[in-house]
Amino acid sequence: MPDGxxxxxxxxxxxxxxxxxxxxxxxxxxxGVIANDRIDMExxxxxxxxLLGENGAxxxxxxxxxxxxxxxxxxxxxxxxxxxxxASPAGALDIGISTVFQxxxxxxxxxxxxxxxxxxxxxxxxxxxxxxxxxxAMAARIGVSLDPMALTGDLSLGERQQAEIVRALMRGARFxxxxxxxxxxxxxxxARLGQLMRRLAxxxxxxxxxxxxxxxxxxxxxxxxxxxxxxxxxxxxxxTLRQMDPQAATGxxxxxxxxxxxxxxxxxxxxxxxxxxxxGDPVLEVLALYAGAAAVPLHNIEFKVWPGEVFxxxxxxxxxxxxxxxxxxxxxxxSDGRIRLDGAFVDRLSIGARRGKGLRYITDDxxxxxxxxxxxxxxxxxxxxxxxxxxxxxxxxKPAEITENAREKIRAFDIRTPSAETPVGKLSGGxxxxxxxxRELTGTARAVIFNKPTYGLDLANIAATRQRIRDTAxxxxxxxxxxxxxxxxxxxxxxxxxxxxxHLAGIVANDDAARRKIGELMSGVGE
Amino acid sequence: MDEIxxxxxxxxxxREILDLLVASLGxxxxxxxxxxxxxxxxxxxxxxxxxxVFGRGLFSPTGVQATLTRMGPLLLIAAxxxxxxxxxxxxxxxxxxxxxxxxxxxAATPLMAPHLPAGLALVIGMAVSAGFGAxxxxxxxxxxxxxxxxxxxxxxxxxxxxxxxxxxLVKLLFLDPATTVPQTRTLPVEDRLxxxxxxxxxxxxxxxxxxxxxVHFVMTRxxxxxxxxxxxxxxxxxxxxxxxxPGLTIAVFAISAGFAGLxxxxxxxxxxxxxxxxWNPAYAMSVVPLVFLARFNGFASIGFVAxxxxxxxxxxxxxxxMGVPNxxxxxxxxxxxxxxxxxxxxxxxRRQRAGA
Numbered sequence: 001m002p003d004g005x006x007x008x009x010x011x012x013x014x015x016x017x018x019x020x021x022x023x024x025x026x027x028x029x030x031x032g033v034i035a036n037d038r039i040d041m042e043x044x045x046x047x048x049x050x051l052l053g054e055n056g057a058x059x060x061x062x063x064x065x066x067x068x069x070x071x072x073x074x075x076x077x078x079x080x081x082x083x084x085x086x087a088s089p090a091g092a093l094d095i096g097i098s099t100v101f102q103x104x105x106x107x108x109x110x111x112x113x114x115x116x117x118x119x120x121x122x123x124x125x126x127x128x129x130x131x132x133x134x135x136x137a138m139a140a141r142i143g144v145s146l147d148p149m150a151l152t153g154d155l156s157l158g159e160r161q162q163a164e165i166v167r168a169l170m171r172g173a174r175f176x177x178x179x180x181x182x183x184x185x186x187x188x189x190x191a192r193l194g195q196l197m198r199r200l201a202x203x204x205x206x207x208x209x210x211x212x213x214x215x216x217x218x219x220x221x222x223x224x225x226x227x228x229x230x231x232x233x234x235x236x237x238x239x240t241l242r243q244m245d246p247q248a249a250t251g252x253x254x255x256x257x258x259x260x261x262x263x264x265x266x267x268x269x270x271x272x273x274x275x276x277x278x279x280g281d282p283v284l285e286v287l288a289l290y291a292g293a294a295a296v297p298l299h300n301i302e303f304k305v306w307p308g309e310v311f312x313x314x315x316x317x318x319x320x321x322x323x324x325x326x327x328x329x330x331x332x333x334x335s336d337g338r339i340r341l342d343g344a345f346v347d348r349l350s351i352g353a354r355r356g357k358g359l360r361y362i363t364d365d366x367x368x369x370x371x372x373x374x375x376x377x378x379x380x381x382x383x384x385x386x387x388x389x390x391x392x393x394x395x396x397x398k399p400a401e402i403t404e405n406a407r408e409k410i411r412a413f414d415i416r417t418p419s420a421e422t423p424v425g426k427l428s429g430g431x432x433x434x435x436x437x438x439r440e441l442t443g444t445a446r447a448v449i450f451n452k453p454t455y456g457l458d459l460a461n462i463a464a465t466r467q468r469i470r471d472t473a474x475x476x477x478x479x480x481x482x483x484x485x486x487x488x489x490x491x492x493x494x495x496x497x498x499x500x501x502x503h504l505a506g507i508v509a510n511d512d513a514a515r516r517k518i519g520e521l522m523s524g525v526g527e
Numbered sequence: 528m529d530e531i532x533x534x535x536x537x538x539x540x541x542r543e544i545l546d547l548l549v550a551s552l553g554x555x556x557x558x559x560x561x562x563x564x565x566x567x568x569x570x571x572x573x574x575x576x577x578x579x580v581f582g583r584g585l586f587s588p589t590g591v592q593a594t595l596t597r598m599g600p601l602l603l604i605a606a607x608x609x610x611x612x613x614x615x616x617x618x619x620x621x622x623x624x625x626x627x628x629x630x631x632x633x634a635a636t637p638l639m640a641p642h643l644p645a646g647l648a649l650v651i652g653m654a655v656s657a658g659f660g661a662x663x664x665x666x667x668x669x670x671x672x673x674x675x676x677x678x679x680x681x682x683x684x685x686x687x688x689x690x691x692x693x694x695x696l697v698k699l700l701f702l703d704p705a706t707t708v709p710q711t712r713t714l715p716v717e718d719r720l721x722x723x724x725x726x727x728x729x730x731x732x733x734x735x736x737x738x739x740x741x742v743h744f745v746m747t748r749x750x751x752x753x754x755x756x757x758x759x760x761x762x763x764x765x766x767x768x769x770x771x772x773p774g775l776t777i778a779v780f781a782i783s784a785g786f787a788g789l790x791x792x793x794x795x796x797x798x799x800x801x802x803x804x805x806w807n808p809a810y811a812m813s814v815v816p817l818v819f820l821a822r823f824n825g826f827a828s829i830g831f832v833a834x835x836x837x838x839x840x841x842x843x844x845x846x847x848x849m850g851v852p853n854x855x856x857x858x859x860x861x862x863x864x865x866x867x868x869x870x871x872x873x874x875x876x877r878r879q880r881a882g883a
Contacts, residue, residue, distance in 0.1 A: 330769070331766060331767065350769060350771075351766070351767075351768075351769030352768075352769030352770075353769075355769060361767075363767060365763070368761075368763050368764075369761070369763035369764050369766065369767040370764065370767065371761075371764060372757055372760045372761045372764050373760075373761070374760055375756075375757075375760065379753070383757065383764065383768045384768045384769060386750050386753050386754055386757070386768070386770075387750035387751075387754070392749075392750040395749050395750045395751055396748060396749055396750075397748045397749060397750065397753070
């Protein structure tokens with residue numbers, strides 16, 4: 001394909017024209033998960049199509065099928081109306097599909113021109129001057145200023161992405177996927193990329209924009225599709241989106257992402273307030289907590305949780321929920337503030353000492369840090385008590401006691417495993433979660449942090465896990481429930497905080513107006 | 528339910544052991560066949576070569592004694608590597624740790640021997656070797672524990688420094704004034720580790736066996752060993768479970784480097800009696816593949832170390848007799864490693880297919 005090829009005129013915006021790419025009932029399964037479940041979607045020329053969804057909603061799978069890295073198990077992908085497989089990444093490029101990721105894919109030690117001539121037949125002499133001229137022309141055409149002779153490594157991430165887009169267009173791209181391309185950018189660069197998207201769309205390119213940021217979605221998108229647990233749960237068509245003001249659009253997106261209930265109605269079953277003992281002292285007190293060095297820095301977080309209370313934390317994934325949980329558990333160093341458990345300060349204590357005082361953390365990263373996949377269920381049930389009697393006496397393992405403990409927990413928590421010696425990594429996600437629950441909820445748990453406890457589980461296990469959370473609170477422990485499922489929070493929590501960019505945007509009581517108030521806090525209306 | 532579960536678990540365990548044996552011994556036989564083909568290409572009769580190697584390494588009295596004597600230091604190295612590898616720490620600095628231990632032990636023991644009961648001097652000599660070996664492991668240990676610096680690189684770099692330092696120490700500091708060759712004072716034969724049952728087999732082999740068995744037991748049956756295995760298998764889980772990962776990392780380095788140093792001490796005190804300035808048998812690098820072949824299992828390591836010891840002793844004789852360089856042992860080991868990798872890959876593919 002020649003460099004500097006004009007954007008195909010066939011892709012010019014034609015009102016009501018056929019979509020460039022159309023998905024029909026596309027399904028992709030991985031062992032134990034349906035990553036994409038019967039997805040129907042259309043991508044039109046001249047349109048910025050925003051894909052929204054939590055982590056694990058299936059966006060990445062969808063992108064990998066569009067870019068030729070994966071093949072759908074069922075359903076079909078139509079290109080310009082013909083059912084044609086996107087067999088490989090090279091095949092995707094031939095069709096004109098290009099992907100720009102959040103991390104730059106350019107070689108930093110080469111100039112932009114050299115990057116642009118990479119991937120061509122090795123026996124051809126690279127035509128640096130000609131390519132540079134075409135590159136500059138293409139950049140000017142889409143309103144980007146770049147120096148083709150600049151060394152890639154000297155450029156900012158935003159500039160590199162612009163260069164990638166220019167390169168993609170030079171290779172004849174008419175279908176551009178921006179996979180969380182704004183995630184790592186400064187606000188200024190993100191805004192520039194947003195404007196570039198608009199210009200590309202007006203040039204007739206189909207842009208697929210994947211983002212976590214609702215304001216970007218509403219600002220730059222022509223059409224919005226929301227994925228949730230592998231399904232397309234809804235979307236906003238261009239005509240509708242044009243007529244909505246940004247606030248209404250954001251509200252609608254929040255509604256799609258976090259639940260399909262009517263905003264005004266409350267949860268069906270009200271949480272029983274009687275379990276909370278507000279007369280007593282709070283079990284867990286977080287006082288002006290800061291964690292400056294965290295991946296998402298936490299600032300000025302303050303809340304208290306009483307015995308028997310479930311304190312929900314809502315928010316879009318990646319707004320510091322994990323960092324907060326880790327700071328409480330002792331895995332993330334805090335830079336300022338205090339944490340009190342049953343009146344005593346625990347913020348200087350080690351992870352193990354905090355656990356000893358009754359602070360439990362059920363991580364969302366079940367295989368990554370919650371368990372050792374290759375070790376047996378029995379050992380994983382005691383992973384945080386290695387060396388403790390009666391399972392170890394003077395450092396020596398007591399296999400009978402370890403097995404007995406495992407038998408008991410397997411029965412009590414209904415863990416479906418072939419045996420206590422089975423490596424935990426061979427169990428299903430729901431059963432691994434039961435192993436974690438069994439480990440953390442036995443003994444004297446005073447405050448329990450549940451981080452996305454039902455994420456990735458099937459319905460039966462979701463119900464069982466939610467019941468465990470209720471039971472934990474009823475037993476008098478303070479529960480911190482972090483979840484991205486609004487319905488789950490409304491179902492279980494007494495109060496709900498909304499977390500936004502590392503701090504608590506607000507705390508609302510779980511009453512009839514809670515859903516609306518949380519939605520407002522999430523979309524930043526309450527600010 | 529328990530009654531049904533037990534024999535089934537036992538049968539599963541037996542099948543597991545059988546699978547392991549097949550998976551380990553099959554490649555061993557295949558490796559000999561392929562090595563034989565290479566020998567044929569070198570115009571050496573493989574049957575007579577291996578006959579000679581095993582004859583000298585295993586079936587002759589002097590050969591088997593030499594084989595068992597060499598196993599002592601090799602087994603201690605194996606113990607050193609098992610601790611480290613099981614904890615996910617790739618200590619490849621064993622050669623320097625070995626030499627530093629050997630040099631300090633060789634310097635100290637001949638001076639102590641005349642003044643102390645023989646047993647005590649040997650015990651102190653071995654403690655010195657282990658201690659200095661461990662000290663040589665501390666720099667990579669701290670870099671890894673507190674700065675996250677890759678220990679593969681640091682330990683390999685420390686090898687260059689340690690091997691040179693050992694040579695410098697022998698030439699400048701611990702030189703035997705009575706000789707002209709640069710070497711340490713020689714420990715008299717009667718002051719060395721006792722030999723076994725009136726043979727020339729050094730009791731170092733018993734120390735080596737004890738070390739491997741101890742390490743195997745500690746790693747599989749104690750809380751300390753389990754903590755190390757958790758760190759090795761999933762560092763994230765170790766942090767999450769509240770284990771003191773930096774402290775454990777340093778402990779692993781100290782133990783691993785200590786065993787490597789002790790290996791040097793046992794080689795000197797049991798066999799060589801002194802260290803020459805240019806001496807470096809590079810045992811650690813030879814044992815690394817063996818421990819991998821044994822999948823960090825203590826018993827299997829003993830088997831592979833024995834096999835390697837037979838091959839290396841036998842091939843040293845064969846080198847003189849048949850003109851095949853004694854490095855040919857390493858060719859056999861390398862082929863074995865590749866074959867084992869392939870059978871592992873096949874097993875993983877099969878499991879994957881069975882799981883899908």
